[in-house]
Amino acid sequence: MKPKIVISSLDFERLENLLESFANNTFPGKEDLEAELVRADIADPEDIPATVVTMNSTVRFKVASSMDEHLLTLVYPKDLDNGGGKISVLAPVGSALLGLSQGDEIEWPKPGGGVLHVRIEEVTYQPERSGEYHR
Numbered sequence: 001m002k003p004k005i006v007i008s009s010l011d012f013e014r015l016e017n018l019l020e021s022f023a024n025n026t027f028p029g030k031e032d033l034e035a036e037l038v039r040a041d042i043a044d045p046e047d048i049p050a051t052v053v054t055m056n057s058t059v060r061f062k063v064a065s066s067m068d069e070h071l072l073t074l075v076y077p078k079d080l081d082n083g084g085g086k087i088s089v090l091a092p093v094g095s096a097l098l099g100l101s102q103g104d105e106i107e108w109p110k111p112g113g114g115v116l117h118v119r120i121e122e123v124t125y126q127p128e129r130s131g132e133y134h135r
């Protein structure tokens with residue numbers, strides 16, 4: 001059973017447009033991300049709870065297979081850079097983070113088989129919490 005996810009209407013619209021720009025099977029996990037958008041509760045950016053991972057949020061999370069803790073900002077592919085510290089929403093872990101709340105856990109398919117078990121430890125920064133609705 002997957003945990004409930006909440007996505008802002010702004011993020012939802014941008015992600016739908018991003019996914020529509022790709023041909024079918026352009027990247028592994030496209031269908032999984034599309035399925036997340038379908039099952040998500042959509043809310044106005046002003047109504048997003050402060051503990052939810054939205055686009056451009058910085059989140060501390062663990063991947064169970066390694067028990068490594070990560071602190072990364074969830075970004076659109078165009079915002080990736082070589083500096084590290086960011087993860088694309090199109091990456092398997094990035095897709096898994098979207099819409100989850102602190103304390104949530106999810107199993108997410110890995111390209112090539114298997115699953116990732118991800119746990120949200122803390123949302124250290126969220127644009128909506130800071131009043132940044134049109135980033």
